[in-house]
Amino acid sequence: MKKEFRIQEILILMYRIFLAYVFYQISRVLFWQFNKDLIKVDSIADYFRLAFHGIAFDTTAILYVNSLFILLSLLPLVINTKKYYQKILFWLYFITNGIAYLMNFGDFIYYRFSQTRLTSAVFQVVKNESNLLKTSTISIIQHPFVIISFVVLMSLWIFLYKKINVKERKPLKLLPYFICSIITICCTTVLVIGGIRGDFKHSTRPINMVDANRFVINPVQGNMVLNSTFSFFRTLGTNNFKAVHFVDSQFIEKNIQPYKLYHRKIINRPNIVIFIVESFGREYSGAFNKEKNIKDYVSYTPFIDSLANESLIFPNSFANGRQSIHGMSSILAGIPSLTDAFTGSPYSNQKIQSIVSVCNDLGYDTSFYHGAPNGSMGFLGFGNILGFKHYFGKNEYNNDKDFDGIWAIWDEPFLQYFAKNTGKKQPFMTTVFTASSHHPFKIPEKYKGKFKKGKIEMHEPIQYTDFSIRKYFETAKKQPWFHNTIFVFTGDHTNEVCYPEYQKAMNHFAVPIIFYSPNPEYQLKGVNIETAQQIDIYPTLADLIGYNKKIRSWGKSLVSPEKYSSIIVNSDGGTEQFIIGNYLYRFDGKNFTGVYDKKDLNFDNNLINRVKNPEIEKGKLISKAWYQDYMDRVINRKLH
Template sequence: MKEIRLQELFVLFYRIFLAFFFYQIARFLFWFFNKDLIRIDSVADYINISYHGFAFDTTAILYVNSLFILLSLIPIVINTKKYYQKFLFYLYFITNGIAYGMNFGDFIYYKFSQARLTTAALNVAKNENNIGKIFIVSILEHPFVIFWFAVLIMLWIFLYKKEKVKEFKPEKKWIYFGSSVVSLCIIATLVVGGIRGDFKHSTRPINLVDANRHVKNPLQANVVLNSVFSFFRTIDTNNFKEVHFVDQKFVDQNIKPYKLYVRENAAPKPNIVIFILESFAKEYSGAFNKNTDIENFVSYTPFFDSLATQSLIATNAFANGRQSIHGMSSVLAGIPSLKDAFTSSPYSNQKIQSIVSVSNEMGYDTSFFHGAPNGSMGFLGFGNILGFKNYYGKTEYNNDADFDGMWGIWDEPFFQYFAHTLNRKKSPFMATLFSVSSHHPFKVPEKYQGKFRKGPLEIHEPIGYTDFALKKFFETAKKMQWYNNTIFVMVADHTNQVGYPEYEKAMSRFAIPILFYSPNPKYNLKGEITSPAQQMDIYPTLADLMGYNKKIRSWGKSLVSNKQEESIIVNSSGVEQFIIGNYIYLFDGKDFTGIYNFKDLGYENNLLGKVNTPEITLGKLKSKAWYQDYMDRVINRKLN
């Protein structure tokens, strides 16, 4: 009986099936174009991963197609009319086309973020006015994305049209309406269960962390996921929740959220100059790879390498986040980015003790420099929260002849502007510069074409240019009176393109250089720190060197103190990662999803449930204690 609408139901299921089919193709293409970053050892492993991806695809597809499903089934008699089916066709391909395009965007985006697309990308984009230009440049640099997207959409349309709804007029309308209501109720239940990922009322809806349950290596979870799921699941999310795993005494004894470093406060106070270098990963520098035993290693930072021989360098250091604004909060305020970033949370607008507030308290002039349009990356807003007295951006530079056309003022002229502006300040001053030129799209000024080494990665040449800009800055600065009593810090905000297998490993994706240099020998900033360090250590190290001599709120430690302090290295790859002692602990906020030997940076051998030593037991408690203290201080506004 046509009134039961069986043919319409069949065609509807066929159309939804097509979405599953094309999502699996997108999954394969995502992995194929990122296989150098996500290792899958066998066809069987890939099949297992793609099988578990169905649950996440189901949620995404039903999110996108809920209205289409409803309008396909509501009993309005005209459902089979050609004009109505044409309307459904456009609705289907507009919504699915946009969603499908998000997956293809991740072919490119993942190489830079090394995480699936989430709403965190919107928090970055909202501070930029060049997103359209970036999109066009990215497409031009990666035409295969448009090619495969166009081919697959055309194939999808072709297959969609293979099964059509035949027009009919229901005669027994009570059967038509009754069967439609029953169908709607059944399918609505299936849709709700599919979006949740389970039909059990007691089970929470599946989330990004659930992808880790089905893989051998946490990086493979990005193949289990799809971009639509990760984006929708992070809309209006707030994973900041108070927890109570241990008592406060354990936190105070083992996490030690307050540090005190006392040294003779000799005059004059040192000037502090911090360079946060865009994408300046450890992988690109020879001085930081002497002990990595990488065959035929090539350095792209000759000046940085030479400066490192006269500096105190941390050769086993890690970023505490993946985006530029996370680097700013980690370096200046010692606040890392977890699964949800503090800087885009409801709690970011609070009083925060930082190297900026410490400098202000000690009578320093404090300034932030960034050659991009003022407000880009959210730096101006967060800088105001931290308490910078001055902000110098593209507006203050006031010469668009040096604009790179995309992100900001080229590094070389802006670094010179930095030096000359500091020369007009009264000491002591604390100044931070965030560079721009080693940012995608990777290019150098036309006049320097062919000057810098081009390696296998696009980023190598602009890294060489920023290194050259640093060299020119120091040539200028060393002629200035303030130079000899200045402590310089150089650190990357995060990593970027990967060329060597050593840096394809999960934790190595966070490997960055940290360098402290001063021409003043009294600070004794020479040598190598080979034990694990992190961006969060910079703030307490500088407070120590400046002679602050008061308690500071810090999850990092001073790298120049004689105190025996344990490091707890923190960052997130979708789950929180802690390096404590000899082990790496992966924690999702409730349970541990992995424990690995520190030498196992690629997460090849999960020890969870296999090895349980006293060190691991204590490490798990410390991980939970750190997480508990972080949530308490962020939520209850105890960061001052």
């Protein structure tokens, strides 16, 4: 009867699935080793605790990938034990598991730039890129251990799989064989469904990325509990834009103030030049770290430091997104990205009020510059939505001799083109998105040895970009439009980190904000230590150019005497984060998972169940109200 019960096949199937668990845990160890400067684990015991909780997420991923394999292994086909059938199962098993397993290895590198596990949002990032093969090849060359370890582990996995083989057996009694098989399939189906959901309770929703935070002390450790296969599959086809109702509209009008009005009077409207500097984290610039008391600190932006001394700067400023396109929507349109990026959502193609539309309304000539192939990063498409009158990319630059071979025209020549090509009509508003301070961290061959290598790969190319900006100013100062121009500098997002201060979770969003003008009339000088963010740039500029109509903005002017409330907001890809008053709140769209002192940037001391006071309760309500207003305006297309 053993043949009819198929005990051998069931035990070997269990062994094969068990192997997947083993190798997922190995990839978790390697992921942590690659990123342990970003994800702090206090002890071996702490690591094993995180790895143990990761089993639930591994289970979901493994069952997603192996559902067909399990079904074909258990179907009562009589031929199941034959060599050719087992060969089919072998190839199905390793093709599907190999692809899924490789996702985790890609995150060894990608996590350092995205600050979150791989999700389906990657489709939005790469859909406009034509150089994926080249950049992937360079990543492999720069990190050979990643691909070597993948090949070695897959070889070991295949070896262990083949160590135990199904012996060919033919069932003698078909009726018991079929009955036992059907019972086994039914029981397995229940187990697989429960495993994929993460729970057998009907009332509990399937686990998702947010649930990883239930098991951690520090929210960043949630990425240790997760695996990349889980986060990718769980976010496929998701849309986290959902209308909610927590408060009434009067509360939103009073506390969120989604519309701002400024009364500055301007006779001669200034030009605007916005620099969105690729991967420009606050860590790299000495001007933003004078009071941070960072041991052995070194600045890698000497020109920007000198410019900051003549500017209005914000040393406690944050990005509102995690990727380049998030930076564009935050800086120009005041729209941050939450768990799902607005720019990758079904709602991005709508009328949007922005600094572009405001300037168009005032008769400005508006333009956007990015030295990559036109359409790269989705900038051209989103720029068209915002209403830029002109777009200048690699096509318009029209000289491939200055192409870096991967991403874009090198910053130095492209910024020279930018300086000479703008200002033909005044007033003008223009934005340039630089490109060179980015993986694979290259600089032009002629400048090899000119800049210090620093402690991380990012330090050399950020110096090259700083040098390119200096050369830009040398040219711009000769232009007739220079004196009456306001310049803004910020980063789209952060990149590699070196110092422990910037390894703190909230400082993964630490970008600088600089306002500079050679015209003293605008009074853009000094150091303002109030907390600021990218979405404040748009209303600040609208104020400075004297736009006296209401603007839709969750940010506020940083230079206005008219006081609007400040609500700092961003998302780590799974949880929304708010800084309101003296506290920092983490909110998953339904519940608060953490409340911290706003100085606790690493989320070390969760106060949620230990401290209750009126300010915290009001802060929670304001966070919910902001989230409600954001969802309402995005979904119901009220961003104009």
